[in-house]
Amino acid sequence: MAKPPLIFKRSTNALLNYLDASVAVGDLLPSESRMAELTQGSRTAVRSALAYLHNRGLIAGLDDRRLLRKPQDDDYFEETELQSGAVRIQEVLMERIYRNDLPPGAAFSEAELARAAGASTISVREFLIGFSRFGLIEKKPQGGWRLCAFDRTFAMELEQVRRMFEMAAVEQLLSLPPGHPAFDQVTELVARHEQLKAGLPDNYEQFPALDRELHTFLIGLLNNRFAFSLNDVVSLVFHYHYQWDKELEKPRIEQAVLEHLALLRALAKRDRAAAQAAMNKHLDSARSTMLDAVLNRSPDAAQHQSAH
Structure with a gap:
């Protein structure tokens, strides 16, 4: 039997989150078009998700879409199944x-x-x-x-394109209506960053995964295939350079966590000016760190270090 498609699983989990947070037992679910908007999927995926909910006993039927019970942990697809x-x-x-x-x-x-x-x-x-x-x-x-290693030209070109997409993602998020599920994810990311911050520096190794999740979430709002491809490269490069200078790795991560929190808090408040400033500051820091890593990795730097 073929495996269920990823878009169905992701739409189902997103719909379950919405039901858990916003629909009372006995209430009707919203329209298919509204559910497609909430789950950032298609109406076809929503219909498949509704059939799944009916089979699991969460809704009365495909026509009578009343919520019979709140979602439980085993109703959700595992995170590994969404990849x-x-x-x-x-x-x-x-x-x-x-x-x-x-x-x-x-x-x-x-x-x-x-x-x-x-x-x-x-x-x-x-x-x-x-x-x-x-x-x-x-x-x-x-x-x-x-x-492969990469040089200053590569780093600068990547940073320029990254800035264009990520600033556009900030604008896209702030253009969403109040109550959109994306803001629930912002709230969750704030909480997870605060938890990570409280455990620093002992848990600094948890940062790369959370960093990638934040930027993937933002880029995902653009629904742009070129932005998705770029995000893969950004994830690799902007953590690739951390390993080049382990001595400064922990303070860099601590600074990045603070910058993430400033951005997320501004997004949660829908403060456009603060969000733009926070994102620009974060991108400036990332560019500076990466260029320093490239410089320190250059043959001239290596010869200078060996001479001392």
Whole structure:
């Protein structure tokens, strides 16, 4: 039997969150078009989600859409089920880079990445071939792959495009109507950042995943395939550089968490000026950190360090 499509699972979980937060037992669900808007999916996906809710006993029927009970944990699809094979592969690659298992120039094979991601070697090969167009990984002539370093020109070009998309994402979020589910996610991200901040510096290794979640959430609001592709590169590069200078890693992460919180709090208040300023400050910090990493990684810097 074929697996249910990702858009159905994501729409179902989003709808369950809405029912839990905003619909009382006995009340009617909103219209299909409204549910499609709330779940950021299609009406087809909403109809599949409604059939699922009916089978689970949450609603009376496909015509009588009254909520019979509140959602429970086992009604939701697991987070791992909401990820495509490419997402799992990228997360494994990111994790290995962040743990310093893959420093610049390190080689790795399709088979080892496939085992770690629980994916087929064909899926891994397709992902790596697609990702290699950005110049961050390259295929070795004798087989396998190598992680590449990047230079100042690459860093500046990436930062310029990143700023364009992420500032547009801030505007997109602030244009949504009050009560939109996206603001519930903002509130959740605020709470999770505050929890992370309270545990610093002991739990700093949790930051990359939360950082990627925040920026993926913002970019996702644009519903732009080019922005999604860029976000993959940004996630890799802007954590790739952290491992180049472990000495300053923790204070950089502490600063980034504070910048995230300033942005999220401004978004939660729908304060456009504060949100724009916070995002610009965060992007400025990320650019400065990345360019410092590139400079410190240059051959001249390496020779200077070896001379001392």
